[in-house]
Amino acid sequence: MDCARLWLGLLLPVVAALDFSYHHQPEMEAFLKSISQNYSSITHLHSIGESVEGRNLWVLIVGRFPKEHRIGIPEFKYVANMHGDEAVGRELLLHLIEYLVTSDGRDPEITNLINSTRIHIMPSMNPDGFEAVLKPDCFYNKGRENSNFYDLNRNFPDAFEFNTVPRQPETVAVMKWLNTETFVLSANLHGGALVASYPFDNGVPATGTLYSRSLTPDDDVFQYLARTYASRNPDMRKRNPCRTKIEFPGGIVNGYFWYPLKGGMQDYNYIWAQCFEITLELSCCKYPRKEKLPSFWNENKDSLIDYIKQVHIGVKGQIFDQNGTPLPNVTVEVQDRKHVCPYRTNKFGEYYLLLLPGFYVIEVTVPGHNPHLTKVTIPPKSQNFSALKKDILLPFTGQLDHIPESDPLCPIIPLYRDLQGHSAATKPSLFLFLVTLFHILFK
Incomplete structure (x- = not known):
């Protein structure tokens, strides 16, 4: 084994070490x-x-x-x-x-x-x-x-x-x-x-x-x-x-x-x-x-x-129709943390959601259909450099190939301008109220 590692080291490329200076x-x-x-x-x-x-x-x-x-x-x-x-x-x-x-x-x-x-x-x-x-x-x-x-x-x-x-x-x-x-x-x-x-x-x-x-x-x-x-x-x-x-x-x-x-x-x-x-x-x-x-x-x-x-960290996977065809441009969000620009699958039907360990409900939305809910539990540690893999098969007939890639567009305008409610994350806490008060009084 040691000889094999030595030979591997000899076969790997060698380049001059980068010096510690500013490189133009x-x-x-x-x-x-x-x-x-x-x-x-x-x-x-x-x-x-x-x-x-x-x-x-x-x-x-x-x-x-x-x-x-x-x-x-x-x-x-x-x-x-x-x-x-x-x-x-x-x-x-x-x-x-x-x-x-x-x-x-x-x-x-x-x-x-x-x-x-x-x-x-x-x-x-x-x-x-x-x-x-x-x-x-x-x-x-x-x-x-x-x-x-x-x-x-x-x-x-x-x-x-x-x-x-x-x-x-x-x-x-x-x-x-x-x-x-x-x-x-x-x-x-x-x-x-x-x-x-x-x-x-x-x-x-x-x-x-x-x-x-x-x-x-x-x-x-x-x-x-x-x-x-x-x-x-x-x-x-x-x-x-x-x-x-x-x-x-x-x-x-x-x-x-x-x-x-x-x-x-x-x-x-x-x-x-x-x-x-x-x-x-x-x-x-x-x-x-x-x-x-x-x-x-x-x-x-x-x-x-x-x-x-x-x-x-979190969860990743693909969204498929009932025929096993990957679905691009499908909205995939965690139920209690939806984004103002909904997160969507890529052209391979993939989604990646960064999440901490815990229990979540993933909501998949396809135009013309009711949301499809999937429960997942994220383990305490990622496994072998991989997020939890969770492919989702939608119970819909047909390949849903009518989903246009640009429907709907997320416009590049002030998206939060008219938003009234706020998520649980933005609700006030006593600690942050005291921090804010301190800065007002002593800044």
Whole structure:
């Protein structure tokens, strides 16, 4: 057995180790292309579009079947450097790529992760901004925005109010990308603080803004996801690692509670792309000296890996008609946590629902038929890097091939504008009332 492992190690590709420095576009492209060529069986490199100045927006996919979606294999993504002057995340994702591909076949945990997950990594969403930064700086730099001077994290459609800023090429590219894959879980990497922030970033009274927060119907899952990342980062889990006016108990915060913003990417992912996304603020200093990069990698490596694993919580499966034909564009929701944009099956009839352990009722809705209910119990732990698998056979005759893919469209308008009621997650609690009162009295 030891000899077999030795031979396997000798057969695996060897590339020069990535140094701990800041890699500009030519260097980053050379690294990504080298990885793609040397690990072609588990990687696929492609550009999802171009920046204002024509730089490619590169995405490297790592997985056992990197070039195409496979049924039952969830899609995960990391996006960094959305603000060009927030540079730590960009370098962390390059080192994560190197760690994943060099651990395949050597580390059982990473090998299983690659076997069971299709991992999309975009090191830089704003390469023009990164190139515009003249020197490292802990605070605001002109490279924050793209070359048209727009903040990309204020540039997406907003579910709570009209966002009329011109949509930028980088934003359009990401929106199109989200439509091409069945992304389940995501995080976008920022800098300037140390905290894991979860949706919503904007809100209305129906989502809890009267209590200084804005919560999704999946607030329990989002808090769990944020804690999963923060708990493995020794500095992030401190109450106030950056010594700012606001503290983050446990290293997490609701985005709206921290500060409201319009047109953010994480809200857009959750509402229109059916993808749970949180925002990871990874360094008090936005663009620290390169000598600090090894410590950032050591502090975030375990968190980055553990967070990817969370794509395997909850339940997944396919919806079939009585003839065993998969049904696309069928609404699949948990009964007590429906989304303002209903979550639907993809073209393979697949659904993925991120849920914590417990008992749930899944409601499948097909136009012209009564909702079909299925009871599931999510076990305490995911099994072998897989969510609970639950295929659902609908008791309908015929293939239901009359279901149009665009019926009904979820419009890109302020969807929450007229919403009156709110879910259980947004109802007030005594604790949050006292927190709100404290901030009013002492801010």
